[in-house]
Amino acid sequence: MALFFFRVERDAGAAIYHQRSFVLEAYSAIEQFNLTEAEYDAYLRSRLAQEADDLMMSRTISENIEKGEKLNAQKTARKMIKKQMDIETIVDFTGLSHAEIEALIKEEKPE
Numbered sequence: 745m746a747l748f749f750f751r752v753e754r755d756a757g758a759a760i761y762h763q764r765s766f767v768l769e770a771y772s773a774i775e776q777f778n779l780t781e782a783e784y785d786a787y788l789r790s791r792l793a794q795e796a797d798d799l800m801m802s803r804t805i806s807e808n809i810e811k812g813e814k815l816n817a818q819k820t821a822r823k824m825i826k827k828q829m830d831i832e833t834i835v836d837f838t839g840l841s842h843a844e845i846e847a848l849i850k851e852e853k854p855e
Contacts, residue, residue: 821848
């Protein structure tokens with residue numbers, strides 16, 4: 745009886761592992777193309793490399809968006825500084841910190 749439960753648990757774990765789309769695609773490719781072990785290994789490596797590239801690309805895009813938003817906020821803050829608006833208003837409108845705004849003020853009015 746205990747052997748039966750052990751076997752069920754092992755099979756249940758394998759079922760969860762095989763539900764991942766990446767694993768299912770790999771098995772599909774093996775069946776479709778009758779890949780050898782070496783070909784299968786190369787296929788998995790290429791898929792992992794592609795996923796890594798996609799991840800890096802998405803990180804790069806999000807980082808560039810954040811940089812662009814920061815530059816836009818700084819540009820807006822500079823315009824507000826030129827109009828001699830108070831720091832609290834600039835903080836509210838741009839989301840920049842007091843220190844960042846004070847640094848921009850020093851850049852605009854070097855002493």
